[in-house]
Amino acid sequence: MTNSFDKAKLANALSSHTLKSATRFQYGTAGFRMEASLLDPVMFAVGLLAVLRSKYHKGKTIGVMVTASHNPEKDNGVKLVEPLGEMLVQSWEGYATELANATSSADAITSALESIIAKEKIDLSQPARVVVARDTRPSGKALVASLVDGVQCLGGEIKDFGLFTTPQLHYVVRCINTAGTEDAYGEPTEEAYYEKLAAAFKKITAGYPRLSPLLIDGANGIGAPAMEKLGKYLGDSFAYQLVNNDVVSSGKLNHESGADFVKIKQTKPLGMDLKYGQRACSLDGDADRIVFYFTEEDGTFRLLDGDKIATLAADFIMDLAKQANILVQREDGSKTPLHIGLVQTAYANGSSTAYVKDTLQVPVVFTPTGVKHLHHAAEEFDVGVYFEANGHGTVLFSPAAIKAFKTSVGATPAAEKAIDALRALTELINQAVGDALSDMLLVEATLTYQQKSFAKWNSDYTDLPSRQEKVKVANRANFVPIKADTELSHPIGLQEKINEQVAKFSKGRCFVRPSGTEDIVRVYAEAATREETDRLCYLVCGLVFDGYGGVGTRPTTFLP
Numbered sequence: 001m002t003n004s005f006d007k008a009k010l011a012n013a014l015s016s017h018t019l020k021s022a023t024r025f026q027y028g029t030a031g032f033r034m035e036a037s038l039l040d041p042v043m044f045a046v047g048l049l050a051v052l053r054s055k056y057h058k059g060k061t062i063g064v065m066v067t068a069s070h071n072p073e074k075d076n077g078v079k080l081v082e083p084l085g086e087m088l089v090q091s092w093e094g095y096a097t098e099l100a101n102a103t104s105s106a107d108a109i110t111s112a113l114e115s116i117i118a119k120e121k122i123d124l125s126q127p128a129r130v131v132v133a134r135d136t137r138p139s140g141k142a143l144v145a146s147l148v149d150g151v152q153c154l155g156g157e158i159k160d161f162g163l164f165t166t167p168q169l170h171y172v173v174r175c176i177n178t179a180g181t182e183d184a185y186g187e188p189t190e191e192a193y194y195e196k197l198a199a200a201f202k203k204i205t206a207g208y209p210r211l212s213p214l215l216i217d218g219a220n221g222i223g224a225p226a227m228e229k230l231g232k233y234l235g236d237s238f239a240y241q242l243v244n245n246d247v248v249s250s251g252k253l254n255h256e257s258g259a260d261f262v263k264i265k266q267t268k269p270l271g272m273d274l275k276y277g278q279r280a281c282s283l284d285g286d287a288d289r290i291v292f293y294f295t296e297e298d299g300t301f302r303l304l305d306g307d308k309i310a311t312l313a314a315d316f317i318m319d320l321a322k323q324a325n326i327l328v329q330r331e332d333g334s335k336t337p338l339h340i341g342l343v344q345t346a347y348a349n350g351s352s353t354a355y356v357k358d359t360l361q362v363p364v365v366f367t368p369t370g371v372k373h374l375h376h377a378a379e380e381f382d383v384g385v386y387f388e389a390n391g392h393g394t395v396l397f398s399p400a401a402i403k404a405f406k407t408s409v410g411a412t413p414a415a416e417k418a419i420d421a422l423r424a425l426t427e428l429i430n431q432a433v434g435d436a437l438s439d440m441l442l443v444e445a446t447l448t449y450q451q452k453s454f455a456k457w458n459s460d461y462t463d464l465p466s467r468q469e470k471v472k473v474a475n476r477a478n479f480v481p482i483k484a485d486t487e488l489s490h491p492i493g494l495q496e497k498i499n500e501q502v503a504k505f506s507k508g509r510c511f512v513r514p515s516g517t518e519d520i521v522r523v524y525a526e527a528a529t530r531e532e533t534d535r536l537c538y539l540v541c542g543l544v545f546d547g548y549g550g551v552g553t554r555p556t557t558f559l560p
């Protein structure tokens, strides 16, 4: 066991990355995220932490993704990925914050490192392996270089995969760490990723007529070139037309395009000519989110968001499991039907929750916002379907469920076909993390298998009108969410005022929570009609702004 490191080497390496401003860093919902020009010391600190995390896992490979997802192009960010492709454990988020803020001096960083090494009893004689990738942001390359300095000064090995989607980085991390085991996830290469998805998609859709071409909005980000490559592997099995694929021209990334824009504005992206009868989807800047949409004949925009993707997937998998009569081996020796569950957040549309519970008769679990929370809750089921309303999510299969699919023998040709489809779904769906390309193929495979149109899919249930707004406040830390983000415990008194407003509206629901990724609080509202929804939302925005620290000019939309 070694617990000492070369302090002179650390001090020397830090001297090129010293924090010079008064910025305070915080590892939040999606890692560190801010204006790219501030990130250099953070990247160096993350390099150090990745080495410690790898040594802690006895040399398992840790992933680092450099991206700011749907944020504007000038921003960037970084997040750490655990050996099986999950997000960094919460107990280490504090260490990330401490290290990043200790980059102001050699003494501070040395003592921060020593304290983590002691607390976590890290044996520095263990090897350390780190892999890194980045999205298309122009700032990414230099930030990776700062990370490399951090990794190397503590003697870690680093492999740079260059340009990747976030889910591709999670995929290779899981592949590397499961290689040679019975859970081997695949070859850790970009090509193998495309091959795996394309082969599974072809298996499920073989013999069915192809759907009409899908319009894909690449948000002018990494999803666009990745889609072009995936398209080559899919060949004739999938027809699509890519728009917003200009990753070179600066300033266009996510600009009035991408999944976040489409979800929040409930309109088609810039750069897409969406005609009646066409089907479309939008990826976000790092291709881990997707939403689908179409227009009615009268031009009405219809969004098929994460809630709709979750219900489509859960319904499909339940149907297949029923046809295949899948029974799962339990620890007590019994065999029982597949246990499917759905995980949502407070942002899920109320109609979707009612549909899942009442029509699909599937249990729903609610967690706070942020996929790491949903992911853990989904692991409790044989098949855990989790999606945030914004289109970020996936489906998890338990080892027992995968085993049941592998060993089941169909009693009829129809049952055999359903089993084959279930097996292929476990290959098609990214088990590590929500993945826009994998989710896109999941939706398209389901719709092809069921020969279902977007309109038919949309008619499963009717969304309640909803509105999401942001309020700029002096200190968002004053807002403390409880009950899976549906209520606030602080500031004292605000929740009662929100409740008073909600009670005035038919089917009213409204909650306020601080964002983990932006310096604002979010207000979400639902009610029976569009007018009532907007009124409820803007009344609560006004309440927050006027009584609880609103800053800047009061937006004219806020009520009363």
Ligand SMILES: CC(=O)N[C@H]1[C@@H](OP(=O)(O)O)O[C@H](CO)[C@@H](O)[C@@H]1O
Binding pocket: 029, 030, 069, 347, 369, 370, 371, 388, 390, 392, 514, 515, 516, 517, 518, 522
């Ligand atoms: C309402 C909303 O969409 N919130 C998003 C957003 O988090 P906030 O904490 O709300 O800023 O970014 C997260 C990371 O991408 C994502 O997981 C989450 O769903």
Ligand SMILES: [Mg+2]
Binding pocket: 069, 070, 284, 285, 286, 287, 288, 289
């Ligand atoms: Mg994203």
